[in-house]
Amino acid sequence: MAGLDTVQPGQSLADIARLLADKRLPPVERWNPPYCGAIDMVIKRDGSWLYLGSPIGRHALVKLFSTVLRRDEDGRYYLVTPVEKLQITVEDAPFVAVELVSEGKGGQRRLGFRLNTDDYVIAGPNNRLRVEVDGKTGEPRPYIHVRRGLEALINRPVFYELVSLAMEEGGETGTLGLWSDGVFFPLGDTGGGEIGEGGS
Structure with missing residues (x-):
């Protein structure tokens, strides 16, 4: 994925596609940490993120969380790091x-x-x-x-x-x-x- 910090105004989709190919995301699909339970974090249907019922106001933090989000074969969503796996709630799509x-x-x-x-x-x-x-x-x-x-x-x-x-x-x-x-x-x-x- 390419963020707006790398996409410049007027760039074509071909330029964006090259940036997408170059962008490296955390290899969450290869991590197998222990399950550490569910946390009170919800991604609402409108795309907003809530923690303990309150909106996460820092957009940079939401973007960071989104890079370690994974959907497993059980259909549930998890935030995954090399050392922990935390279940969150997604109302529709993340x-x-x-x-x-x-x-x-x-x-x-x-x-x-x-x-x-x-x-x-x-x-x-x-x-x-x-x-x-x-x-x-x-x-x-x-x-x-x-x-x-x-x-x-x-x-x-x-x-x-x-x-x-x-x-x-x-x-x-x-x-x-x-x-x-x-x-x-x-x-x-x-x-x-x-x-x-x-x-x-």
Whole structure:
């Protein structure tokens, strides 16, 4: 992931992609510390972090915590260091996509998302878009994979922007959706399944 401290105004998604490749994150997937219990830390649906019921006001601290966040096979979320593993609560997804950058058209399009942690992710074979539909309200709940099984909920304004781009493109495949990095992602009702074709 690349933070805004390394992304400069006017940089293309290709430049950002190179920064993403160069950025090193803690290897939390390789750490196997003892489980030390749950702590009263919650990531709300809007992406805000609470500790003991109070918002964590320091954005830099939230960004630091986000780099050692892991989702294990049990579906639960943990803050992991080489010496401890602490369970936290995540109401929906641990990140929120708050801004969209689109370059190109059709099959040459690339979609980049800025997260609430000031990281960037580019939709493609390794970072897939999916749309769930709320069983009660029928409203779409769009997500993008960020890393290691962690996802970002795409906020409503950004999702509307994606749908607007797809409608402008004319639905040449017969399905409302967009290409990014060589993968086509439907944006319509998917019944909660994983979407996107091509890549793995």
